[in-house]
Each structure stands twice: as C-alpha cells, then as structure tokens.
Amino acid sequence: MSRSGADLASLLLGGFRVLVGDATLELAKRGYEDVRPVHDFTMRAIAAGADNASELGRRLSVSKQAAAKTVAVLEERGYVARGPDPLDARRKRLQVTALGFEVMRVGEAVFDELRDRWKRQIGSKQLERLESDLVALVGPSPVLVERPGGIAHRLN
Amino acid sequence: MSRSGADLASLLLGGFRVLVGDATLELAKRGYEDVRPVHDFTMRAIAAGADNASELGRRLSVSKQAAAKTVAVLEERGYVARGPDPLDARRKRLQVTALGFEVMRVGEAVFDELRDRWKRQIGSKQLERLESDLVALVGPSPVLVERPGGIAHRLN
C-alpha cells in the first residue's frame, strides 16, 4: 500500500496518544486524577537521583524554572517533598513520597496492562518486533536524547 | 527482553519526535521556517473542504477559537487567505494559497524522504509491517479520532 511519511508520523503519534490517553483515563479511574506522563517522568528522574530542581531540569532537558514548576505541582499533590539540603544551603533537596512511589507503581501496572492488550491484538512476536524496530530507529531512550532549546514543545 | 508498557509509549513518542523534528529542520533548511505539523494538518483540512473556522475546528476536534488562532498565523504567513463568503455573511471563507500548497507539497516530500531513510534502516518489509501493526492498533486515521474536551493537549 506504500503509505506516506506523514502517515507514518501520524501513526506513531496516534499510537502514543491512544496508549497514554487510555492510561491517564485508567489512572483517574483508580483514584489518581490529574497524573500525566510528565509527572511520572519527573518522579522517576527524582527517584533516580536528580534531587534538586536544577539537576532535574538537566536530566529532563528542560530549564530549571520549568522543572521547578513541575515540582511545585507534584509537591502540592503530595507526590514529592522538598526540604533543605544539609550539605548545600542553596539547594532544596527533592524526595519522592510514599504516595509518589505508589502512583508510579500503579502507572507502570496500567501501562503494562495496555501493552498486554496490544500483545493480544497483534501477537507477542510482532509486538516485540515493533519495539525492536523502533529502538533501532530512535535509540533506546528517546526521552533523554531531546535537542536543547525547547524543540520538544515545538513539535505540534 | 520484555520491555514495559511505559517504554512502548516512550518509543512511539520518540519515533514521532525524531521524524517530525527532522522534518521541521529540513523544511526550515529549504526556506519554510516555522512550519509545524499542526499547520500542515490545518491546511489539509481547509483544502479538504473545511472552509470556515467553525467547521475547521470541528474537523480538527478543537474549539472554533483555537482554529481561528491557527488560521490567523497561517494567514499572516501567507499560507491561507480569508475572504467573505458570498452565500453566508456570517462566514469568512478560507482558502489555501499557492504558497500554502507549495509548503504542503514540500512537506510531503520531506516526510517521504525520511520514511525512505527508515526503510533503508530496517527494510521495506519490516517498515510496512510496523505500519500495518500500528494501523491495527490505533485505526487508520488517529488524528481525527481524538476525544473531545482537549484530551490531546493533556497527554504530556
């Protein structure tokens, strides 16, 4: 059928949207409202060691101010706690709370369930193939290889 | 290796970003700066018959005000022209200009070239397989099946 390159882009975006949209809906259904992928990513980065806003910004390829904003909402919702850093008075140390870890865990489970659904639809072999093709095309960690300068939010 | 569902989402988004990011860069290199996918989609919808802002909004699953804003930038850049509708004085009729059609054509070519690059990387068969799997999973026209209420921009 020889689809066009633009169609390919639509399909990739569509796949992402369906997956994330369904996940967000399911999360809300399980009591975690207003949790978005960006929150999950942020918590993961914090848990992985980005324990101050500037470092978090660097990890997420985003300005420290933007990172601080995200942290503010996460703190407000009780997913992240902020305290003084005993070693450096300039820093405020970030920590994922128990609730934060809980939402991360549930989110992971939801995504895995959705992936299982896809697996049943196209088959295990085929899904793995799809994933390895994508890895070959974009590299293993696309989120971190973003270009600087805010290209990410200019993609719409 | 059994990747997680969240990884799958990242891969899909990553694929989209790489493709669209490269395309935007290439478009800029060819003299069409500040053209984004949303502009292309909008022009296509107008060309396909959504010749007033309200109708355009419905086609794009977006409020008429949002559609009007997009049209305003398109008009400013000379890609779309707006005139009175002789049949209905409330409407302002939208038309894609010659320049608009040109950028659509070039954009298409760029995306097709990028798709060719991917084809060389993973093979023609495999790319077609990837596309048909995605079609099976999200349907043939994911852009139009968006949920109402602005879920689209809540996916980050």
Added chain:
DNA sequence: CTTTAATCGTCAACCTGGTTGTCCACATAA
C-alpha cells in the same frame, strides 16, 4: 583570606496552543 566566578532557587514577563464564556451579526425554522 579575600575576591571572583559559578550555581541554586525564585520572581517576573512572555510565548504557544489550547480552553471557556460572552456578545453581536446573521441565517434559518416555527
């Protein structure tokens, strides 16, 4: 030890691409 430079967090202003609500002009059905 002091001065200089870098870094952290915060504030403010702004941009993009959306949203809602309100309003008036015009079209259409009763």
Added chain:
DNA sequence: TTATGTGGACAACCAGGTTGACGATTAAAG
C-alpha cells in the same frame, strides 16, 4: 415575525514551556 441556532471575535484563563535578572551561597583563584 419571531425564536433559535450558528459564525466570528474578544477577553480571560490555563499548562507547560521559554528568557532574563537577582540575591544567597558555594567553589575556585589569587
């Protein structure tokens, strides 16, 4: 003719980004 619906414009707002500036603090250089 009148009630209702629709198109476009304006305003206010929001999320999630951006820059620029600035005080406090730390680290490096002298």
